[in-house]
Amino acid sequence: MSNDNVRTFSGRTVSELSIEEVLSGKLTVEDFRISAETLRRQAEAAESAGYRQLAGNLRRAAELTGIPNQQVLDIYNALRPGRTNHGHLMTWADRLESEYDAPLTAALVREAADTYLKRGVLKSVA
Amino acid sequence: MEDTPLRSKRFEKLADRPVNKETFIKPWPEQGLIVADSPLDPSPSLRIENGVVTEIDGVQQAEFDLIDHFITRHAINLETAEQAMNTPSLQIARMLVDINVPRAEILDLISGCTPSKLVQIVGQMNVLEMMMGLAKMRARRTTANQAHVTNRKENPALLAADAAEAALRGFNEVETTVGVTRYAPLNALAVLVGSQTGCGGVLTQCAVEEATNLRLGFKGLTSYSETLSVYGSERTFIDGDDTPWSKAFLAAAYASRGVKARYTSGTGAVALMGHADGKSMLYLEARCLLVTRGAGCQGTQNGSISCIALPESLPGGVRTVLAENLIAAMLGLEVATGNDALASHSEMRKTAKLMLQFIPGTDFITSGYGAIPRYDNMFGGGDFDVSELDDWCVLQHDMQIDGGIVPVEEKAVLQVRERAVMAIKAVFEALDFAPVSDSEAQAAITAFSSADMPDRDKVADLECAQKLLGGPLTVVDVIRALANAGYQDIAANIFELQRQRAIGDYLQPAGIFDDNFKVLSALTDPNDYQGPGTGYRVEGQRWSTLQNLPQAREPKALLEQLTADRESSWFPETQTAGPGDQPEIVIAVSPAFGAQIKHSISGLDLRDVLAALLKGVHEQGIAWRIVRIYHTADCAFIGHAGAKLSGSGVAVGIQSKGTVVIHQRDLDPLENLELFPQAPNLDLENYRQIGRNAARYALGKPVSPVAVNIDNTARLRLIVQTTLLQHFETQQIKRDQSPMEINFSEWR
Numbered sequence: 001m002s003n004d005n006v007r008t009f010s011g012r013t014v015s016e017l018s019i020e021e022v023l024s025g026k027l028t029v030e031d032f033r034i035s036a037e038t039l040r041r042q043a044e045a046a047e048s049a050g051y052r053q054l055a056g057n058l059r060r061a062a063e064l065t066g067i068p069n070q071q072v073l074d075i076y077n078a079l080r081p082g083r084t085n086h087g088h089l090m091t092w093a094d095r096l097e098s099e100y101d102a103p104l105t106a107a108l109v110r111e112a113a114d115t116y117l118k119r120g121v122l123k124s125v126a
Numbered sequence: 127m128e129d130t131p132l133r134s135k136r137f138e139k140l141a142d143r144p145v146n147k148e149t150f151i152k153p154w155p156e157q158g159l160i161v162a163d164s165p166l167d168p169s170p171s172l173r174i175e176n177g178v179v180t181e182i183d184g185v186q187q188a189e190f191d192l193i194d195h196f197i198t199r200h201a202i203n204l205e206t207a208e209q210a211m212n213t214p215s216l217q218i219a220r221m222l223v224d225i226n227v228p229r230a231e232i233l234d235l236i237s238g239c240t241p242s243k244l245v246q247i248v249g250q251m252n253v254l255e256m257m258m259g260l261a262k263m264r265a266r267r268t269t270a271n272q273a274h275v276t277n278r279k280e281n282p283a284l285l286a287a288d289a290a291e292a293a294l295r296g297f298n299e300v301e302t303t304v305g306v307t308r309y310a311p312l313n314a315l316a317v318l319v320g321s322q323t324g325c326g327g328v329l330t331q332c333a334v335e336e337a338t339n340l341r342l343g344f345k346g347l348t349s350y351s352e353t354l355s356v357y358g359s360e361r362t363f364i365d366g367d368d369t370p371w372s373k374a375f376l377a378a379a380y381a382s383r384g385v386k387a388r389y390t391s392g393t394g395a396v397a398l399m400g401h402a403d404g405k406s407m408l409y410l411e412a413r414c415l416l417v418t419r420g421a422g423c424q425g426t427q428n429g430s431i432s433c434i435a436l437p438e439s440l441p442g443g444v445r446t447v448l449a450e451n452l453i454a455a456m457l458g459l460e461v462a463t464g465n466d467a468l469a470s471h472s473e474m475r476k477t478a479k480l481m482l483q484f485i486p487g488t489d490f491i492t493s494g495y496g497a498i499p500r501y502d503n504m505f506g507g508g509d510f511d512v513s514e515l516d517d518w519c520v521l522q523h524d525m526q527i528d529g530g531i532v533p534v535e536e537k538a539v540l541q542v543r544e545r546a547v548m549a550i551k552a553v554f555e556a557l558d559f560a561p562v563s564d565s566e567a568q569a570a571i572t573a574f575s576s577a578d579m580p581d582r583d584k585v586a587d588l589e590c591a592q593k594l595l596g597g598p599l600t601v602v603d604v605i606r607a608l609a610n611a612g613y614q615d616i617a618a619n620i621f622e623l624q625r626q627r628a629i630g631d632y633l634q635p636a637g638i639f640d641d642n643f644k645v646l647s648a649l650t651d652p653n654d655y656q657g658p659g660t661g662y663r664v665e666g667q668r669w670s671t672l673q674n675l676p677q678a679r680e681p682k683a684l685l686e687q688l689t690a691d692r693e694s695s696w697f698p699e700t701q702t703a704g705p706g707d708q709p710e711i712v713i714a715v716s717p718a719f720g721a722q723i724k725h726s727i728s729g730l731d732l733r734d735v736l737a738a739l740l741k742g743v744h745e746q747g748i749a750w751r752i753v754r755i756y757h758t759a760d761c762a763f764i765g766h767a768g769a770k771l772s773g774s775g776v777a778v779g780i781q782s783k784g785t786v787v788i789h790q791r792d793l794d795p796l797e798n799l800e801l802f803p804q805a806p807n808l809d810l811e812n813y814r815q816i817g818r819n820a821a822r823y824a825l826g827k828p829v830s831p832v833a834v835n836i837d838n839t840a841r842l843r844l845i846v847q848t849t850l851l852q853h854f855e856t857q858q859i860k861r862d863q864s865p866m867e868i869n870f871s872e873w874r
Contacts, residue, residue, distance in 0.1 A: 003629045003631070006628065006629050008628040009628075014625055014628055014629055017621075017624075017625050017628070019605070019609065019614075019617060019618055019621045022602055022605050022606060022609075022621060023606055023609055023610070025606075027602060028600070028602055029344075029345065029346050029600035029601060029602050029624075032346065032384075032601075032602075032624040032625065032627060032628050033383065033384065033627075033628065034381075034382070034383070034384035034627060034628050034629075034630045035628070038628065038629065038630050039381065039382070039630060039633075042630045042631070042633055042634065045634065045649060046634060046635075046649075049634075049648065049649050049652075050230065050233060050234065050458065051424075051458060051634075051635055051648070052203065052237075053200060053201065053419050053420060053421070053422040054422045054423075054424050054634075054635065055422070056200075056422045057374070057377050057378050057381060057421065057422025057423065057424075058378075058381055058422070058633065060374075060375075060378035060422075061378040061379070061380075061381030061382040062382070063378075063382075064378055064379055064381075064382035065382045067382075069340075069341070069344050072340070072379050072382070073337055073340060073341075075375060076336065076337075076340075076372060076375055076376055076379060077337075079369065079371050079372035079375050080367055080368055080369070080372045081363075081364045081367065081368070081369055081372075082364075105375070105378065108371060108374060108375065109371075109375075111199070111371070112369065112371035112372075115192060115195045115196075115371070116369070116371075118195075119191060119192050119195075119360065121192065121364060121369065
């Protein structure tokens with residue numbers, strides 16, 4: 001399958017990207033970012049080849065394309081052991097769902113929050 | 127006296143062998159110091175109620191730790207679990223080596239296995255069967271390799287040059303890291319520019335902590351990440367400051383920016399961190415691999431990695447490391463199979479261990495071959511390094527195996543290093559970074575290590591690094607800088623790499639680019655090995671490339687060199703040689719001796735050789751004749767022919783390459799008085815003694831055999847030259863030509 005019509009995060013097609021446009025300053029790093037649509041297409045390809053879990057990851061990745069770099073880092077840090085409490089993780093999950101249209105990632109965060117609670121890996125109350 | 131223990135000199139020598147620098151221990155299961163089959167490992171079990179796993183490997187739901195929770199929810203395909211768990215492990219092990227069972231069928235069955243079940247399956251297999259399994263189960267059909275490129279001085283010119291050379295040498299991924307974390311952006315930049323100079327499409331990464339790593343990816347300075355460590359016990363995972371969920375989120379975060387990710391784990395890590403709870407290393411690693419799969423990460427680097435010496439201290443350690451590679455492949459994961467950290471003081475042990483991955487072939491044979499000297503390896507050593515590149519290429523040449531490194535010419539390496547150095551210099555200039563000086567650039571082109579490099583202004587470099595990471599500069603500025611400075615080809619490669627990140631085909635399992643930016647992955651290049659005639663085979667153009675060692679010589683040219691000066695024989699012939707009728711020694715020389723061939727295999731002038739023989743004969747006061755034998759080039763038959771002509775019945779036979787025999791008429795041709803088959807070991811004094819001994823045999827005097835120095839490597843070094851000379855000599859045979867007497871009056 002030709003990749004020419006693949007759209008990047010900024011909405012350009014891959015075939016529109018050219019080194020001349022880079023030199024003339026028309027393209028930024030955002031124009032080379034992978035789009036949610038592309039990641040979902042990759043997820044389907046992975047799934048039909050039998051890589052179900054990878055497909056799940058790529059679908060979550062599709063959701064994360066719309067989340068700014070700093071927020072991505074913030075969510076990652078919140079998920080690390082002992083960083084935050086159950087309520088804070090649940091708030092992140094809600095924001096992911098309502099603000100960023102990221103239900104799959106939200107489900108992962110909720111599941112983490114509940115499991116962390118069971119296993120005592122949340123931030124101890126000071 | 128009985129207090130003094132008796133020491134064997136052999137045991138004393140053995141104790142000094144490199145392999146005995148290593149510590150070997152007996153298993154201690156309670157501390158997790160056991161590679162597999164700990165008595166405390168659970169038996170395989172899985173109970174599913176209403177679509178929910180309520181027991182895994184003997185642990186009830188209420189007792190699940192983080193890893194059990196994660197694996198049961200994400201890693202195990204429940205609809206195949208019942209069939210998988212009910213199929214005898216021995217049967218699945220046999221399927222793994224059965225060429226009639228395709229990979230896809232096994233992947234499907236394995237997707238329903240628990241960690242204990244996976245361990246039980248590979249537990250049925252010996253290393254040969256595991257290698258067969260790995261050849262069949264690895265994700266990508268085409269094998270590949272990864273390089274480490276780092277240096278102690280964090281010198282960007284040297285990093286660029288080394289990355290360019292690594293790319294030229296065929297590595298598909300180049301990994302760098304830092305001594306000081308804040309250098310990361312500059313190192314990532316240098317390795318990116320260098321690698322794309324050597325070969326477009328080489329993937330690069332800079333191993334630093336996750337937040338910085340992600341930011342490098344956001345900026346387009348890296349294209350993959352394999353820093354994502356996972357662990358087989360809950361306590362160790364938490365000590366590693368992560369959980370399966372945080373790692374799963376990271377995997378998605380990398381993919382969301384078009385960056386390929388690979389987890390890392392391996393036997394020994396948990397035991398080393400003190401939380402094994404009596405579980406075997408392989409069982410804990412199986413849990414890691416299910417976390418990796420459950421998170422949806424496309425692959426792993428495993429094979430004990432930096433802990434390799436720990437499983438190796440225990441019985442069965444190296445087999446277990448292969449088993450963990452195989453389990454990863456069985457789970458459909460790309461696997462970069464270790465062989466990165468130093469595995470032994472013993473070259474023999476190190477190489478033997480490598481063969482378990484090298485021979486079956488893996489997605490990445492090493493997860494970091496030191497394309498730099500070990501001195502400069504900031505990953506802490508490197509199992510193989512730049513000084514062993516030729517050894518690696520020779521192994522590929524010997525076995526017709528593709529270990530992912532191609533032989534290269536020195537000139538091509540110097541060219542690509544120079545271009546990379548000039549390119550990074552131009553980029554630093556354009557971005558207003560601390561400049562790369564002309565002398566620094568020059569040093570980087572030919573450097574062996576960073577010891578050959580001048581020191582840089584570290585404060586200035588760190589400021590630039592901060593500017594790159596914290597400011598608005600991105601890979602787009604790098605592309606622009608390169609193109610504006612006249613490095614359009616490098617700019618084009620980096621540009622194409624960015625475009626490919628937007629397309630994302632290389633995010634599929636085991637994705638790499640070939641040298642035309644074509645993605646090779648489990649989807650575009652799936653491993654279809656099913657026995658002879660199938661799968662990836664080293665043939666055609668690739669085999670030509672791999673066998674083309676720069677040090678390999680044209681045999682005809684080598685022969686020309688050995689037989690230069692073929693004109694004008696040194697020894698004029700006088701008359702046909704008849705039988706002698708007085709006491710004498712006949713020196714019988716071969717057809718080309720001193721005629722077309724002028725030097726022995728050890729480089730001695732054949733006039734000097736002949737003179738030494740004559741001197742030895744002369745000292746004993748007996749006459750001699752020199753005779754050229756034409757009808758044979760065989761040393762024994764030359765000597766025997768000479769003996770039949772000799773008045774005393776004793777002769778010395780000598781070939782052009784210098785091999786000598788003392789022969790006697792009454793003996794059968796293949797018997798002798800003394801034979802000196804190793805011509806390279808003979809010096810002129812030996813030849814004199816051989817002449818002396820021949821004379822003493824003829825005179826009936828007591829003879830002490832000639833003592834010759836023995837160099838056991840002579841045959842190894844010179845067998846090709848010997849073969850070529852002997853081939854040439856046999857071509858000079860004239861079957862019907864009688865022996866001719868030779869004049870060598872100037873022997874004194």
